[in-house]
Amino acid sequence: MSIAENTLQVKARRLTAMQKKQLSYWLFLVPFLIGFVFLFLWIYFDSIRYSFLYMELRGAEGLFTEFRGFEMYAQAFEDLDFVNNVRNSVTTMFGNVILVTLYSLFIAVILSQNIKGRTFFRAVFFIPVILATGFMTKADMSNMIMEQTWDNLGTDIQATGTIANGIFDRMDLQAYLMNLNFSPQISRFVINAVTGIFDIINISGVQMMIFLAGLQSISPSIYESADIDGATAWESFWLITFPMISPMILVNVIYTIIDSFTRADNPIMLQVRSQSLMGKGGMGLAAAMAWIYFLVALIFIGIFSFIVSRFVYYQQRD
């Protein structure tokens, strides 16, 4: 009896110690929570509030707003462009998740080895990360807009975007393949594959760097002991590298979904941006669209992280 009581007491004491520890871990979240409570809770609240409003810029009156309940959401679902764009984004996302994860892991494993010219390759492979903010896309887009408006103004500044962009044009490749008398299906497949490779390389810079950092944090002594035990490179990849990097695979899958959904050149992003600037419903309709889109993305993140997290290995006992 007394022993059982004793162990119970010990258990109770341990639990409080655990709870104390958990409480002190909350300390680490203080900056983030302060930011949420004082700033972002209100920012998100405002944004959700907008999605229930009808907004329109009227010349003399300025901004016209009116509470319309869920009407903006209903309008978003009736907008065929929007529904189509969401469907397309989802299909693109599926392809991206699989291809980007495989490609970036492959390249990261190569770059983590001691190959010649590693410094050069790593610097080059970092460039897509720099451009991930859409900096260059914006430059190209504003170039096009400026050229159009200035052409209309009748100045002698002509379109020069063609110089820079026309060399590796998709159209050239298309024409070339047509001349080879392949069936249209095959040439379409090749063109899609080429542009696909181009896109995949440019959107997987971040994921590759994360994998690279993850690979660098694996202690070399694990590989050494596996080598002494006679493990081949293939075995040590699947039995050491893969489990050790698996937490980062989850990160990269989630990030690829997020990135694929929120890239600056995503059709929904373009639609939301143009909707928020003009059109009937204005910011209100744009906010409703964005929140619907957010929920769709969240569902897919949930599904993917549920599947991937079954394969993730943490060096912990629970």
Added chain:
Amino acid sequence: MSMSNTAAATAPVKTSKDKFKKAKISLRDRVTKSRIKSFIGRFFLYLLMAEIAFIIIFPLLTKLSAALMSYEDIFDRTVTFIPKHPTLENFALVLKESDYGLALYHTALVSLLAASLQTLVCSLTGYGLAKLRGKLSNAVFFIVLMTVLVPPQIILVPMYLKFRFMNPLGLVELITGKAGVMNTLWPIIILSITGYGFKNGLFILVMRQFYKGVPEEIEEAAAIDGYGVVGTYFRIVLPMAVPMMVTIFMFAFSWQWTDTFYSGIFFTQYKVLANTIFTMPSAMAGAGAVGTNFNSAMLLHTGVLLAIAPLIIIYCVAQRRIIAGIERSGLVG
């Protein structure tokens, strides 16, 4: 006794000698085979890497070619890639018109500040999320995901209004004479120190996953040595996370450097590269320079190159110093 002992001792020696012979043959065989294999493997490896590198660099090369062209070359149909009259005029023009020196200084300052704060705060938040259990911490994790998933355009207006009229306890008005912290470093500092900067949710997610992978035994050993939770983190766990944090720092640094979203909201007067590059051509057009020898596309191409060139240089230097240092030292594992 001694006889059986020697017999037992010699028997395994014989077999091991045999094994050694076999191993020797197969080793020689394996070396030649693997040499050929590795040569072919290496050839295709370098071919692949070179191709990918080419695809990445190509858009920059086209920009470089446009930047080096003189005004005549643009209207010359025979000039496609290599300019006939290469010139540095475009670079000189951009350096002068975009106030490059000042903008570069501001950009470096903002990026360094933002990246340092974001790396530290995201690391802290990630550790908290990795160690906490329960519904409440899951809710916080959901908020983290939300910060990266909500399209930024949709919080643009509410965020602008928050910072435009920011005046906690009337302090801002007391010091500067009017409410709002636009065109100061404060918006970036506030966003960074709370972990809401550009794509900070990703950093938090990365750090959480990293800390979840750290064996619990290490922390238990630290606890036995008498460290508290905070002490364990700063003395034991944080040093292990250095490679991850270096990567995050570089992300944060280069994203703050090239970010046009936050810069466009907060820094309308404060000159940073991400803004001046884009405002420069229209500003010059407004100043009546249209019709003179400049071209908007050429200027933008040159501007983009000049804006990201320092980043690439910094990355190369940092890579040599920091990353190589991490690999050599016993920090990892």
